[in-house]
Amino acid sequence: MSTPDTNWPAPMKTEPSAAGSALRQYERETTESPNEAAAYSRTLARLDRPGSRQRRWVAIGTTALVVPAILWLVWRPTPPVTNPANTQSLPVASASASSPPRATPVAPSVQLGRVAIGLPTGTIHLDGGITAVLAVDTSATARFQEGTLDITLSSGTIELHVPPREIGQAVLVTAGGYRFTVVGTVLTVSHGPGRLGLTVGEGLVAVSNEGSHLATVAAGEAWSLDLPSPAARKFAPRITRRTSAKDCARFAADTRMHERLLCYRERARGRSPDAERAQYELARLLRDGPGDLTAALSAFELQRSRFPRGDLKIEADRAIIELLQRLGRHAEALAETQMFLDENPDAEHRAEIRLIRGDIYRALLRDPMSAEREYDEGARADGRTGDDSRFLRALCLEALGRLDEALLAYKDYLAQAGTAHAREAKRHLEQVTR
């Protein structure tokens, strides 16, 4: 700032008045020392995200596109319920409802939206390369929402040919209160009076009822259930059996990753510790299996938000930090580590977190001073974490030109037995001594 102008009065705080005294006291109280390093990493993380103006334009653009699309979906005319041309080409359907017709080469496409529409009988093509064959007396509706095709079968028989699906793009068939989750398969669902049937031609289908997993039906297998009458159903006990962890793990034996993911996702519903464990396993599987780090990060973040006081919260925190670092989002990793340290003053992994922070400061932010502070904290630990921290701290001291301290740090490090960086430490010690 410029040189003070002598025409201005002296500040009140320099006067011996009551107001001056009050201001001096207030000034002392408001010279707080905030956690500047954490604020810096948060600011860097904020800079990585798009600005509010940019977000606003994205929101306006999205609204401009989505609102007309929704209006169109709501107000567009419903497709015809039956298609005589197709019905004629379904010889089996006309003969028996229990054996559905085969797909014909020429079939109409039905565009689905968020609003459920009635499906025509015969062979139809749906979004995502799915072919459905509805027997002549079948009544079914379908809608497409958030990547999921949801078909509700009121009565009759439907055969579905579903090509392999991506994660999050499920095909669900609901019939008589039971739900069939289709992964990528050929299946037939029949909903007759008092009986529900499923035959799987290829792939795998999960059957559930009110969120409870009942069975997983593989290719060549069938599943059926005698449905109680509506009156009896009202008093029937709820099915409480759920898939166990063993059930999900069995998919690992033959590397059926997709099925295993679906199984964990099914189990992760609800608020129980078992659901938290399933969500954690799901995230781990995404990280270690297909190596989709961004999806794994989202899954761990979802776990943390759904189970903020769960038994596996610390595990999720550590996994998020590790993933942020692996994804190169170092500023966010720093902010996460700071939050972890603030929230877990007694956690056993603090030294490990300090080491991670030190590495980010040293190697990426080129800030040996902050790195040295972090390594100093990490050096208190035993084992490899402490060993690495002590050596890297000495390197930082050397980089900072604090050679006396670096000398001592290298000597202390070399005095310990079985250190991992002994050779490098000796070389640096010689350099510092010279």
Next chain:
Amino acid sequence: MQQLFDRCVSGEGQAWRDLHRTYHPVAYRFLARMGVTGADLDDACQEVFVQVFRYLARFEHRSDFQTWLYKLCLSQSGRVRRRRKLQQALAWVLGQGSSARTAGQEWSNEMTGERVRQALERMKPMHRQVFVLFELEGVDGADIARVLDCPATTVRRRLHYARLEFEQLLGIGPAGKRRSP
């Protein structure tokens, strides 16, 4: 200092780190004295530095960097104040408003700092800006005029009334007492 800004503009990470380390406490303290508290304080301070990082290259050094920093802080504190007012209005409309006022409250000697904070809270915003900058931050009147984009005489007048208001709110000066700055 100019060298530091040049290094920042050229994209040197360590220079940004040094800039933040030097000026973050200044911005944080000033925002706190302007009545930004709690989570708002961290957010506002972060927003100030986001703007510094984004626009330092365009900063033409026609004024001192700290003057620019104070301007950014004032803009953020104004934003927080407007948002808080809106929240209070909404709370009042929803019947959740608290009309706790501390005017006339008896203060113990140990609460002097809190008394000052309360007095600052109740000062007119334009008076508070000048008062905090001059009395607490030690900024010269001419520089305050640059921060606020107004003539020095306006700053002088506002400071005069701000001092009167402060003493009155603190309850330690006779009402109507004139102190000519």
